Amino acid sequence: MYTMQSWTCIFLIICSMQSVCHCCDWIRHHYGHLSAEYLSLLDQMGGNITEQDAPVFFPESLYRPIDDAKFEDQVRFRNETIYQITKLFDGNMKSVTWDKKKLDHFLNILERQFENLKSCVSPAKIPERRLKRYFKNLNRMVLRKMNYSALAWELIRKETKHHLERLDIFQAKIH
Numbered sequence: 001m002y003t004m005q006s007w008t009c010i011f012l013i014i015c016s017m018q019s020v021c022h023c024c025d026w027i028r029h030h031y032g033h034l035s036a037e038y039l040s041l042l043d044q045m046g047g048n049i050t051e052q053d054a055p056v057f058f059p060e061s062l063y064r065p066i067d068d069a070k071f072e073d074q075v076r077f078r079n080e081t082i083y084q085i086t087k088l089f090d091g092n093m094k095s096v097t098w099d100k101k102k103l104d105h106f107l108n109i110l111e112r113q114f115e116n117l118k119s120c121v122s123p124a125k126i127p128e129r130r131l132k133r134y135f136k137n138l139n140r141m142v143l144r145k146m147n148y149s150a151l152a153w154e155l156i157r158k159e160t161k162h163h164l165e166r167l168d169i170f171q172a173k174i175h
């Protein structure tokens with residue numbers, strides 16, 4: 001009887017460990033690879049990254065605490081940032097001159113990364129309001145204010161590149 005219970009218990013522990021590690025494994029094996037791929041597509045899909053700066057400050061102060069945060073918080077932060085980027089790219093892209101195939105590929109990989117991060121850990125109890133506000137400002141002050149022009153999209157591309165590169169910096173901790 002006791003043996004039966006212990007076996008059941010061990011079995012349950014192993015199952016729960018696997019569900020946690022499934023996500024760690026996925027991040028270890030695919031996150032970096034997908035990240036390198038979308039960064040290179042982002043570079044290739046258009047000309048040089050513009051030297052002009054977006055009229056919104058990059059939220060470096062939100063990244064700094066995340067560099068030293070727990071694995072779960074890093075996953076949540078990545079999840080939210082990538083989600084907000086995919087939302088930005090939902091805007092009107094009629095004036096964009098980028099390579100359409102590379103752009104679609106870029107967005108597909110970004111979406112895939114998001115789908116995997118989304119259910120990787122439990123969502124945060126307190127949502128990251130400042131990150132959301134920053135992306136809202138970016139949308140308002142760049143895309144909407146500049147009428148979704150080609151230049152507006154170049155600024156978004158530049159800002160996106162900065163985020164995706166910045167998200168890679170704390171990757172080392174996950175391994």
Ligand SMILES: *[C@@H]1O[C@H](CO)[C@@H](O)[C@H](O)[C@H]1NC(C)=O
Pocket residue numbers: 047048
């Ligand atoms: C793009 O950047 C490279 C390297 O900085 C430079 O040599 C080249 O002239 C630039 N191209 C354009 C079209 O500005």
Ligand SMILES: *[C@@H]1O[C@H](CO)[C@@H](O)[C@H](O)[C@H]1NC(C)=O
Pocket residue numbers: 075076079080083117118119120121122123124
């Ligand atoms: C990832 O982001 C989406 C959209 O904000 C949210 O619904 C989901 O709960 C988030 N998941 C995690 C693990 O933070």
Ligand SMILES: *[C@@H]1O[C@H](CO)[C@@H](O)[C@H](O)[C@H]1NC(C)=O
Pocket residue numbers: 145146147
């Ligand atoms: C954007 O469009 C509006 C209305 O069509 C126009 O009044 C405004 O000057 C445009 N802004 C820019 C930066 O082109």
